[in-house]
Amino acid sequence: MNPEDLIAAEPSADLPGVPDLGASPVSDDREWFSAAFRRLVDSIGGVVLGKEQEIALVVTAMIAEGHILLEDTPGTGKTSLAKSMAASIAGEHQRIQFTPDLLPADVVGVTIFDQREQQFVFHPGPVFANVLLADEINRASPKTQAALLEVMEEGQVTVDGETYAAPAPFVVIATQNPVEQAGTYRLPEAQLDRFLMKLSLGHPDRTAALAILNGSASRGRPTTVTEPVLRVDEVSRMIAVAAAVHVDEAVLEYILTICDATREDPRVRLGVSMRGALALVRSAKAMAASRGRGHVLPDDVKALAGPVLAHRLILDPDAEFSGATAAAVVRDIVEGAVPPAERAA
Structure with missing residues (x-):
């Protein structure tokens, strides 16, 4: 996506620091979406340098109403990315530092008896x-x-026994360290399957690393986003625009071919579930909208197959011992699947 293709936006009078991206008529929905998407990526990119592609994937996951798992070594900016994502949206955001003594009530809440009101209060x-x-x-x-x-x-x-709705939109951005495993608990497959994407940031390239080092001497260098660039209602509108993106039946068959192949590959013990296939469809819709299109292309599916599907696979122990990785398996399957445009008539 080229910056010159985006629509300029004026600051909003309703909320200081948040741009008013306009009325978004039906004919202009895709352009409006692209402008909002670009603003969000640029906002986070001002803090997490040199990781525009990974930031775009995180934003794509949020617009697809999914959750993100960031797994990488310490010091690569996982927490900074998550905090900047939260700060870029003018909505409620919370942070939980997970520890071995954390209880479920510390996460979801608890019902306590109110002596004054003589009733239980959540x-x-x-x-x-x-x-x-x-x-x-x-x-x-x-x-x-x-x-x-x-x-x-x-x-x-x-x-x-009482059900309480979480606010909308709602996204979990989780981080974990794959190196330091002492005192940690492996995430079960049922929970991994609920993360739309699993991403790894990696170390910044040399240009970004030099910029980080040059800015380290300045106390004014931001460590997170200081002003939101979108409102919650605008995020909800982006979700609605992405959901309306068209997916041709041939592209859906292409997605099913990839997912079915993960279950048939001899290197895989457990392949992608229907939840994974649906996640790939939703992600592809969000990516297509971010690129100014009203329809999904096979290239969108190819770009997202690794981040969306790899963490859902359980490899055969023998294949894993031989050096196979889930990412390599997905890459091989995508390369072997014939996109709709290349099929013979």
Whole structure:
């Protein structure tokens, strides 16, 4: 996406620091979406340098109403990206530092008897936010991790038989460290499947690293986004625009071919579920909208197959011992699947 293709926006009078992106008539929905998407990526990119592609994927996941798992070594900017994402939206955001002694009630909330009112009152936990940063999620016990399953899948929490809806939009951005495994608990497959994407930032390139080092001497260098660039209602509009993107039946068949191949590959013990296939469709719609299109192309599916599908695979132990990786398996399957445009008539 080229910056010159974007629509300029004036500051909003309703909320200082948040741009008013206009009325967004039906004919202009895609241009409006592209402008909003670009503003969000640029806002986060001002803090997390040299990672525009990864930032775009995180924003794509949010617009697709999915959750993101950031897994990487310490010091690569996982928490900064998640905090900047939250700060870029003028909505509620919360951060949970996961530890071994964290309890489910610390996450979803608890019902307490009010002596004055002589009744039980629900005290909501930090999950009742638009953006939830679950920092070092694999340090919490499986029981506490499981407290997130319902809200991540259904956008609601059930406590003592009562159901409470989480705000919309709602996205969980979780981080975990793959190196330091002492005192950690591996995320179960059922929870991994609820993350739309699993991403790794990696170390910045040399140009970005030099910029970070040059700015380290300045106390004024931002460590997170200081002003939001979108409002919650605008994020909801972006979600609606992305959901309306057309997916041709031939592209849907292409997605099913890729997902079916993960179940048939001899290197894989457990392939992609229908939840994974649906996640790929939603992600492809969001990516197509970010590129100013009203329809999904096979290239959108190819670009997203790795981040959306790889973490859902469970490899055969023998294949894993031989050096196979989930990312390599997905890459091989995508390369072997024939896109609709290349099929013979």
